[in-house]
Amino acid sequence: MPLQTPPLRGIHDDRGAKFTEFGGWDMPVEFDSIRTEHEAVRTDVGKFDVSHMGQIHVTGPDATTLMQRLTSNDVTRLDVGDSQYATITNEDGNIIDDTVVYRLPDGDGERSAGSAGGGDPTYLFVPNAGTDEATHERWITHRNEWDLDATVDNRTDEYAMFAVQGPEAPDLVDRVVDDSVTDLNRFEARYATIGETTCWTARTGYTGEDGFELIVPWSEAEAIWSMLDCQPCGLGARDTLRIEAGLLLAGQDFDVESNPRTPYEAGIGFTVDLETEFVGRDALARVREEGIEEELVGFALIDRGVPRHGYDITTTESRVVGTVTSGTMSPTLERPIGLGYVPIEYADPGTTLQVVVRGQSKKARVEPIPFIDTV
């Protein structure tokens, strides 16, 4: 199957980016160096093309009911312009995907600033790369099964998405929008005009830093990307940034096929509202009552080496108790860090474990996540 290409593929190529396949997309992994890009985001500001993220639009009289039944959090808490982190779970309560749900202006079927006023509740949510088609199908199937009146559109190919992240990101975004957006709190969003284009401008992101995510029409993507005068960053830096912040990577830290995990095991139980009715709710209520047996922990290698996805985690007696789901050399901390699931008796910070790096046991210590202070 041919790779999907982001709208700025050529621009990134001209800028000297290296590319990688991610979720079926041909995405920039590195522009200058992961370390340079990572540091820009931690200390200044960087921009990411995250157009590979899905964009599903849900509107209609029953849009709220549909969203409520298919995501784990309580969407009725969202006022227009709010967003929330949520999971999409199966009947067993295992995470199929994690997502951010935005509530757009009511009746905003065409997703434009002019339509804010009355009408049906309208949501936009952002599935992970490569999952948009399956997610769209899931929404349609359940809508039909439950006979709900809602329109579900997959608009992944219509909108680009840029993340502008770092302590200086608010100033940079404020300079390019017509009206200030710095009054937005974390997880708040609204339409803002950049150049002549209306963009959904949200104070969200996936780096642990302050910043914004801009959802812009593909046709205007190049112009808006160019206006954001800062370090371009690839998926490599996004990966190191999110591990430091203890944020999950779909397909590694959870994978409904190869590594099924509940939100409680994954450390994101806060995305679950058991007062709402959703697919997986009953299973999660049982887990909540009975407790979990394994938990995602952060760890640092004490010995020299770099933990990588798939490496065994063992006790100090070399008994295998888990697997590394994500690992890297932390550019900020300059230490090798990682994430992995272990039985809860080994999950307390300070616990000594081992990671098997190419056949050699390396001492590791469980550490609290996030590894660094985040917003």
Next chain:
Amino acid sequence: MSFDIPEDRQYLESHEWAEETDGVVRVGITDFAQDELGDVVFVELPDEGDAVTQEEEFGVIESIKAVSDLYAPVSGEVASINEELFDAPELVNDDPFGEGWMLEIDPDDASELDALLTADEYEDQIA
């Protein structure tokens, strides 16, 4: 993008370089290889006195994003290793043909070097 390919040494298809000086063969990775790897964060090398075999692994190099094996250009005994890389692996990125060298081999048979690529041949390979 163009890469440095000094003509005073020879190359492996796996992107190591070899430079013979006074009967000792110094080994590192190429400018192209360090660029492909990105930020180097860890280098695992053999001990002095260990035996290495031509075209077999002698160590491992890790960048933030990838792990790669390192291959010996000639068979012989490790005469010395660049211990500076343990504390400053970024030397491989900054100066791959100089300060970022990895080990020196006392070769069993220096004529093994004849089997390696010339700078021109290596340039063709990465073109």
